[in-house]
Amino acid sequence: MLCEDEIVSRFLATSLFVSPEVVAYIKEQDDPGLIDRIIAGTPEGTVVVSPDCIPALKKVRDGTRFLADPVCEVLAGMENSAESIRDFEEYITYFRNRFTRLSTFMRGRIQPVPIEALARTGRYQEEEVSFIGMVSNVRSTANGNKMVEVEDPTGTMRVLFNKSREGFSEAEKILPDEVIGVRGKLSQDGTIFFANTLVRPDIPLSNAPYRSERPGRAVLISDIHVGSDTFLEDEWHRFADWISGQEDIGYLVIAGDLVDGIGIYPGQEKELVIKNIYQQYAALGEMLSALPERLTIVISPGNHDVVRGAEPQPAIPPAFRIGYPANCVWVENPALVSLQGVRVLIYHGRSFDDMIGTIPGASYNRPAEIMEEMLKRRHLAPIFGMRTPIAPGKKDPLIIDPVPEVLFTGHVHISGIKRYRGVLMINAGTWQSQTAFQKQMNTVPTPAQAVVLDLQSLETEIVDFLTPGS
Ligand SMILES: [Fe+2]
Numbered sequence: 096m097l098c099e100d101e102i103v104s105r106f107l108a109t110s111l112f113v114s115p116e117v118v119a120y121i122k123e124q125d126d127p128g129l130i131d132r133i134i135a136g137t138p139e140g141t142v143v144v145s146p147d148c149i150p151a152l153k154k155v156r157d158g159t160r161f162l163a164d165p166v167c168e169v170l171a172g173m174e175n176s177a178e179s180i181r182d183f184e185e186y187i188t189y190f191r192n193r194f195t196r197l198s199t200f201m202r203g204r205i206q207p208v209p210i211e212a213l214a215r216t217g218r219y220q221e222e223e224v225s226f227i228g229m230v231s232n233v234r235s236t237a238n239g240n241k242m243v244e245v246e247d248p249t250g251t252m253r254v255l256f257n258k259s260r261e262g263f264s265e266a267e268k269i270l271p272d273e274v275i276g277v278r279g280k281l282s283q284d285g286t287i288f289f290a291n292t293l294v295r296p297d298i299p300l301s302n303a304p305y306r307s308e309r310p311g312r313a314v315l316i317s318d319i320h321v322g323s324d325t326f327l328e329d330e331w332h333r334f335a336d337w338i339s340g341q342e343d344i345g346y347l348v349i350a351g352d353l354v355d356g357i358g359i360y361p362g363q364e365k366e367l368v369i370k371n372i373y374q375q376y377a378a379l380g381e382m383l384s385a386l387p388e389r390l391t392i393v394i395s396p397g398n399h400d401v402v403r404g405a406e407p408q409p410a411i412p413p414a415f416r417i418g419y420p421a422n423c424v425w426v427e428n429p430a431l432v433s434l435q436g437v438r439v440l441i442y443h444g445r446s447f448d449d450m451i452g453t454i455p456g457a458s459y460n461r462p463a464e465i466m467e468e469m470l471k472r473r474h475l476a477p478i479f480g481m482r483t484p485i486a487p488g489k490k491d492p493l494i495i496d497p498v499p500e501v502l503f504t505g506h507v508h509i510s511g512i513k514r515y516r517g518v519l520m521i522n523a524g525t526w527q528s529q530t531a532f533q534k535q536m537n538t539v540p541t542p543a544q545a546v547v548l549d550l551q552s553l554e555t556e557i558v559d560f561l562t563p564g565s
């Protein structure tokens with residue numbers, strides 16, 4: 096397999112620079128003749144070989160999109176679509192679905208063989224070979240390498256990622272239950288697989304985001320926590336006044352933790368100014384009723400809300416929606432909505448807790464870095480059995496498919512914006528000032544901010560309501 100330095104040197108030898116996306120593509124393809132073919136096909140006068148020079152990397156979207164509803168359409172996670180929790184057997188179906196669908200995202204890049212065939216025949220012991228599996232166990236060896244146990248429907252294989260190999264930093268981030276592709280060689284005795292390359296489902300390099308054909312703006316907020324003594328009421332009123340004057344803002348999207356809830360953590364009652372759950376939702380209903388009617392308000396729940404904690408979380412039940420304006424669209428968590436054709440994947444973000452605790456160097460202060468890890472795995476909550484409860488269904492609703500224009504999360508109470516392979520990642524912060532728990536954990540939130548998303552340009556702006564007159 097070619098390493099990055101070799102690829103860059105081969106291009107430099109013909110006086111060409113090469114973009115990181117093209118380097119990543121060449122590494123993935125593992126085709127020895129590919130560089131020569133790319134160089135031969137590069138137009139004269141080219142200085143940097145970018146994805147535009149390579150037919151396979153041409154941006155795939157053509158700028159048109161069929162819109163059943165040109166304004167706001169719920170594409171996934173519509174109300175009443177979450178399946179009820181049945182029995183243990185359902186988990187087998189659920190994980191099969193997860194494995195099969197995530198595998199298909201890698202099929203164009205590696206040709207997997209079943210693990211059983213790999214282990215039982217001597218055929219593959221001399222040649223480089225690939226397989227796809229779900230990680231059942233991951234640990235560091237005494238030498239600092241990674242030993243990963245991977246399984247597919249036919250068998251289990253131990254895979255060793257050597258710390259001296261290029262790309263080891265990605266192997267260090269392997270999570271339990273994620274689906275990975277591995278290319279490498281089997282040991283002589285057939286018991287260990289030595290990995291050369293790690294492949295993830297990932298966002299295609301050719302991904303090009305759709306942009307609305309007409310002007311329009313959306314405001315993204317999350318973690319309002321109405322009912323808490325740290326909810327920032329004055330700041331909310333400043334926000335409400337501001338949005339009333341922004342005529343071209345047609346959408347308000349809320350990514351969960353609408354209210355602070357009841358009994359979410361020990362001693363919570365001491366930090367509540369509204370101690371009744373119905374009254375907490377009624378207060379939010381009043382707040383949203385005061386906003387302009389022109390807004391389509393998309394509402395998704397979070398772990399502080401009244402619905403079950405297991406994901407997908409159902410939409411807020413009608414009993415709690417009394418007094419809400421008619422322009423509310425109630426969706427589940429996660430949910431995929433199309434705003435003028437721009438697909439926004441809303442996910443509250445409970446899995447941040449699991450991923451931040453597991454990925455080396457990850458921090459609550461940089462949520463967008465974790466969102467990038469979700470996109471690479473094409474999964475919103477890759478780890479099973481930690482703090483993110485998952486309800487098994489026939490189809491895994493936490494798989495990121497199709498690729499959205501925007502991945503929008505909350506939960507960490509710290510804002511962050513970043514792009515990865517054309518996908519805009521937004522975490523919108525909170526409307527709650529620092530809580531006693533956050534103080535104890537040394538977490539400094541970014542409260543009273545709204546992220547404004549321009550649907551035509553996909554550019555963002557953060558508007559701050561913390562300071563009076565800002
Ligand atoms: Fe929250």
Ligand SMILES: [Fe+2]
Nearest residue numbers: 352397398506
């Ligand atoms: Fe939360």
